[in-house]
Amino acid sequence: MPGQQTPLETMFLLFKASFGLSHRAVAKMILSDRPLTNGRPTAQMAQDTSWLSRTIVHSQPGSLEDRYFADWSHASKQILHALLKKGYSNDEIYTAISSTTAAMARALSHYGYNGHLYQNAISRLIRRQPDKDNRALVSIALFVSTACWCNPARAITYATNHFSFVNDVESFTLPSRIFSSQIDSKKLVPHPNLGLLRVNDTIILGGPYIIKPSTIGSVIGALALEDGAITDVGPDVSARHLRIYLDNESWWAQDLGSTNGTHLLGIEANEEVDISSGSPVQIHPGDFLRLGLSTTFAVAAVASNKSNQR
Structure with missing residues (x-):
C-alpha cells in the first residue's frame, strides 16, 4: 500500500x-x-x-x-x-x-x-x-x-x-447549539504543562495540544502564526481569538478581541461565564473553553512534552 x-x-x-x-x-x-x-x-x-x-x-x-x-x-x-x-x-x-x-x-x-x-x-x-x-x-x-x-x-x-487581502477577516457564525458538560469538580493536581483537547460533548475531535509554561503562552485562532499556536478551530473562530499563558504559577485565558467571543465553564464555580471582555481569567484543568459556537476545548493537565504542529 x-x-x-x-x-x-x-x-x-x-x-x-x-x-x-x-x-x-x-x-x-x-x-x-x-x-x-x-x-x-x-x-x-x-x-x-x-x-x-x-x-x-x-x-x-x-x-x-x-x-x-x-x-x-x-x-x-x-x-x-x-x-x-x-x-x-x-x-x-x-x-x-x-x-x-x-x-x-x-x-x-x-x-x-x-x-x-x-x-x-x-x-x-x-x-x-x-x-x-x-x-x-x-x-x-x-x-x-x-x-x-x-x-x-x-x-x-x-x-x-x-498580496492585498481584506483587512478584517470576517467569521462565519454557525447555528446555536446547546453547550452543556458534566465535569468532576474535585481538585486536580497542577502540572507544569497544560493541554487542550478539542471536544464535542463526549467526543474528542483533536489534540492534545500542549501549552508549555511561559508568560507568552499559546494563541488559539484560525490564522494564528506564532510558535505553538493552535489552529484546530471551527469557522466562527477569529484569526487570533484567545491566548492562554502562565503567570505567577497560575494559568490564564485572555480573549484577544474575537468577533464571536469566548465562554468559560469553570470547574470551581460550575457555571458558564462570558470572558470576551479581554480581561485575563484564571483557568484550571477540568475547565472547558468555548470559542464562538463551534469550538470547545477541555483543559487538562498533561505530562507530554510534544510540541504542537508547525
Whole structure:
C-alpha cells in the first residue's frame, strides 16, 4: 500500500493531473536560476529527470534549502501565465487548487506540519480575496510556497506581505447549539504543562495540544502564526481569538478581541461565564473553553512534552 504523499508530491501531482504540466515544466518555474556552489542553478539541474525526482519531487518534507527556490511572487506569476496560455481561466485555476486543500492539509499533518492552518488560510484568506481574478495568483503562491517550505505559517506571512487581502477577516457564525458538560469538580493536581483537547460533548475531535509554561503562552485562532499556536478551530473562530499563558504559577485565558467571543465553564464555580471582555481569567484543568459556537476545548493537565504542529 503506498504511503502518504508529501506536500511536494501533492503539488506536482495537481499540476500534472489537472493542468498537464510536467514535473520539469513546474520545476523550471519554481526553482532558482541562481548558481549553487557547483556553478549550476537548480532550475537548470532539474532538466535531469533523475535528479529532479530524487532531490525535489520525492525529497524529505522540509529538507530543501531556500536557495533552491525562486521568489514565490515571480514563480507564481510564471505558473499563472503558463496555465492561462494553456486556456484555463482564473476561476478554473483557483477551483482546482482549492479542491486539493484537504489533500495538502493531510500531507502536512502526516509529516508533523500544521494542516489546519493551511486549510484556514484557504478558507479565510483566498476565498475572501477582494479581486476574484487575483484569487488564482494568490492561491498558486500559497499552494506552492507551502508545499516547498512545509511551513504554512511562513507561507501565509509571505502571501500577506505580497498580496492585498481584506483587512478584517470576517467569521462565519454557525447555528446555536446547546453547550452543556458534566465535569468532576474535585481538585486536580497542577502540572507544569497544560493541554487542550478539542471536544464535542463526549467526543474528542483533536489534540492534545500542549501549552508549555511561559508568560507568552499559546494563541488559539484560525490564522494564528506564532510558535505553538493552535489552529484546530471551527469557522466562527477569529484569526487570533484567545491566548492562554502562565503567570505567577497560575494559568490564564485572555480573549484577544474575537468577533464571536469566548465562554468559560469553570470547574470551581460550575457555571458558564462570558470572558470576551479581554480581561485575563484564571483557568484550571477540568475547565472547558468555548470559542464562538463551534469550538470547545477541555483543559487538562498533561505530562507530554510534544510540541504542537508547525
